[in-house]
Amino acid sequence: MERRQFLQKAAIGTVAAVTAGGIVNAPAVHAQKKIKWKMVTTWPPKLPYLQDAAELLAKKVELMSGGLFKIKVFAGGELVPPLQTFDAVSKGTTVQAGSGVSYYQAGKAPAAQWFAAVPFGLNGAGMSAWYEFGGGLKLWEEMYAPFDVIPRPGGCTGPQMAGWFNKKIESVDDFKGLKMRIPGLGGKVMAKLGATVVLCPASEIFTNLERGVIDATEWIGPLHDKLMGFYKVAKYYYYPGWHEPGPFVEFVFNKTAYESLPLEYQAILDAACTQVNNWTTQGFNTGNGQALDELITQHKVTLMKLPDPVLADLKSHAKDAVFDIAAKDPMAKKVNESFERFKKIVGPWGEVSEKPYYNSLADKYKLKG
Amino acid sequence: MERRQFLQKAAIGTVAAVTAGGIVNAPAVHAQKKIKWKMVTTWPPKLPYLQDAAELLAKKVELMSGGLFKIKVFAGGELVPPLQTFDAVSKGTTVQAGSGVSYYQAGKAPAAQWFAAVPFGLNGAGMSAWYEFGGGLKLWEEMYAPFDVIPRPGGCTGPQMAGWFNKKIESVDDFKGLKMRIPGLGGKVMAKLGATVVLCPASEIFTNLERGVIDATEWIGPLHDKLMGFYKVAKYYYYPGWHEPGPFVEFVFNKTAYESLPLEYQAILDAACTQVNNWTTQGFNTGNGQALDELITQHKVTLMKLPDPVLADLKSHAKDAVFDIAAKDPMAKKVNESFERFKKIVGPWGEVSEKPYYNSLADKYKLKG
Structure with missing residues (x-):
């Protein structure tokens, strides 16, 4: 003052x-104050549109502050183990910022799931609008406040893919006994349908799939799935990613550190988050488009759509799984109510606007798979 | 230095x-330098998510610069007539910034159309990705450079509506002799189909429709159309807005003024543009959803979808209209090639990702119209 x-x-x-x-x-x-922060992430070094997004954030902040506010970025494991990112930021002793996904925090805050991805929930455009105009970001901040953490949307991967399989899925019975790597609520739904849900670190998925330790896996989308080489060891690439229709990654900041920044720097940090959010979202859209084409034309991947009755069954089970979590945790209940209310606002508008766009306005390209 | x-x-x-x-x-x-800029817009005062977006831009810039970089915003007509916004920014003597739509500049730069909306072109997500990763923004900058202007995407209205009609559209023959207010390429297509295209300022559309000077009009989407009161004088509200599947508004800056800013302020201005771009885009998504519901439930509007054969005919004519412009102007040709190339990247990915989302993942709400 x-x-x-x-x-x-x-x-x-x-x-x-x-x-x-x-x-x-x-x-x-x-x-102006000179500020030096450290940022840790859950991502491997060089992971496209995720680790480099954290580095872009640091670059933008430094540029806008005339070099006075610097953030040094560490990839997963370089300073703290990847999945301790949130805890390190929450503690705030050596680390002030982080990048990850909110559902990693579902164990300590069940409501965290909603801010990343809900099966059959909102897509990327809907999530963005919910954060800004549906009270989503305020609830996200409220949920993380007890951890002394402030969240910001970090970017959307777009609808994910359903995953890589070595047998055709013709009914939900085909999930019975299937050993599949699929985390989060999606995994809960698959387990209810009789699948054996296997969790393993990213680095082990390929080998597990190759050796038959797992029969199927989901990961992200064409761009990142191609880099993992799954097309070498799985026959069918299924869509749509019903379990994650528009997942968002997050930036997290230690709240005490954030609030002790000069107001200019808080504003600069927020603006840089939005820039990177956009960059990541557009990068995924473009990169997934390019990689899908490569997978189909160069790697001869067979693209398959989950049959509608399978999607209908998955939807019904997903509804139960979401309801179960919301019933057990007051914050999750509150967040789910806000989320469902917002779906009723943007849902009908999507039916009138983007649905006909994708069905009759967008150029139809004959899918090669 | x-x-x-x-x-x-x-x-x-x-x-x-x-x-x-x-x-x-x-x-x-x-x-740091103290900077004072003036910004003029093409919008009426208080126009939601457009005029207030310009004011939000000024607020963000002031906040990030610690109060040192101030932009005073004037609505259309307050300092210069609305459609002289671009010229005032281009001149740069009293005004350094503006807000409008690039297709207003189609008369002096035919390629300008592509950066706002192309009939049956890219939707909002596709436009955003094209700007950032398809070379779209670089081409936009190249196109405006001779005018000493720098553009930035200002936000997307989402797919527009096809418009308000007093008779049902069952085939393209129903467009013959129809007096319709529809500007831009959409108007060219309608003219080819035998409609009489009428252009009139926003302030006169309602009265013209009421008095039968025009039979039909398009405007923006549910939120802004509701404010115009068209539901009082037209029976049918048609979708989808084939002529503008994801139109973007623009911020424009005098290039000399922009380049003489300290690098920090250039970065701050760019970041504020992205923040406002997002805010406007999400605001339209939310506001259109809310207004659509009001129009249907409170104002008993009859919502109608243009029949598929009508859309197919419109698409064929739109292709010709776009081709004609691109054939006559080298810059338009170059931009169109970039645009079409990018459609081939994000198009197939949209078929696999967002299309199934809108078709089977989004909750189906029975449209009340």
């Missing part, structure tokens, strides 16, 4: 020379 | 006290 009053007085006392371009040349003495 | 070197030296000479939170408390003396 005192600094601001000083600045105002200084500004009043300045004799300004206004040019035609509207620039007042007299420099104001703007005493 | 000199200022930066000075800052670096100053930083090196500072004895810093690092706290646990990572904050270096010793203030750096950061001599």
Whole structure:
């Protein structure tokens, strides 16, 4: 406050020379803090549109602050183990920022699931609108406040793929006995349908699939799935990703550290998050499009759509799984109510706007798979 | 450059006290320029998510710059007539920034159409990805450079509606002799189908429709159409908006003024544009959803879908209209090639990702119209 009053007085006392371009040349003495933060992530180094997104965030913040606010970024495992990212940020002793996915925190806060992905929930556009205009971001902040953490949407992968399989899925009976790597609520639904849900680190999925330790896996989408090489060891690539129709990653900041920033830097950090959110979302859209084509034309992947009756069964079970969690946790209940309310606002509009776009306005390309 | 070197030296000479939170408390003396800009828009005062978006941009920039970079915003007609916004920014003598739509510049740069909306072109998600990863923004900058203008995407209205009609559209023959207010390429297509295309300012559309000067009109989408009161004088509200599947508004800056900003302020201005772009896009998605429900339930509007054969005919004519423009102007040709190339990247991915989402994942709400 005192600094601001000083600045105002200084500004009043300045004799300004206004040019035609509207620039007042007299420099104001703007005493700004130098800040150095550390950011850790859950991502492997160089992971496209995820690890490099964290690095882009740091670059944007440094640029906007004229080099005064610097964030040093560490990939998963470089400073803390990947899945301890949130805890490190929550603690805030050496680390002030992180990048990951909110459903990693489902164990300590069941409501966390809703801010990343809900099976048959909102897609990316719906999630974005819910955060901003449906109270989603406020609820997300409320949920993380006890952990001394502030969240920001980090970008959307777009609808994911249903996964890689070595046998055709013709009814939900085909899931019985299937050993599949699928985390989160999607895994709960698959378990109810008789699948054996296997969880393993990203680095082990390929080998497990190759050796038959698992029969099937989901991962992200064409771009990242191609990098994992799953097409070498699985026959069928199924869509749509019913379990994650528009998952968002997150940036998290230590709340005490965030709130002790000058207001300018809080605003700069928020703006950089939105820039990176957009960059990541568009990067996934473009990269998935390019990789899908490569998978089909170069790697001869067989693209398959889950039959409608299978999707209907999955939807019914997903509804139960979501209901179960919301029934047990007051915060999850509150978040789910907000989420469902918002679906009723954007849902019918989607039927009138984007649905006909995808069905009759968008150019139809004959899928090669 | 000199200022930066000075800052670096100053930083090196500072004895810093690092706290646990990572904050270096010793203030750096950061001599920043005070900037005052004027921004004019093509929008009426208080127009939701458009005029207030320009005001939000100014607020964000001021906040991030610690009050040093101020933009005073004027609605259409307050400082210059609405459709002279671009020219005022291009001139740059009293005005440095503007907000409008690029197709208003189609008369002086035919390629401008592509950066706003192309009939049966990309939707909002596709446009965003094209700007960032398909070279779209670079081409947009190249197109405006001769006018000394720099563009930034300002936000997407979502797919528009086809418009308000007083008779049912059962085939393209129903367009013959129809007097319709529809600008741009959409109007060219309608004219080819025998409609009489009428152009009139926004303020006169309602009265013209009421008095039968026009038989039909398109405008934006449920939110803004509701505010215009068209439901009082037209029977049928048709979708989808084939002519504008994901139109973007634009921010424009005088290039000389932009480039004379300190790099921090250029970065801050860019980041604020992205924030407002997102805010506007999500605001339209939410506001259109709410207004659609009001129109149907409170104002008893009859919602109608253009029959598929009508859409197919419109698509064929739209292709010709787009081809005609691209054939006559080298820049339009170059932009169209980039646009079409990008459609082939995101198109097939949309078929696999968002199309099944809208068709089977989104909850089906029985449309009340």
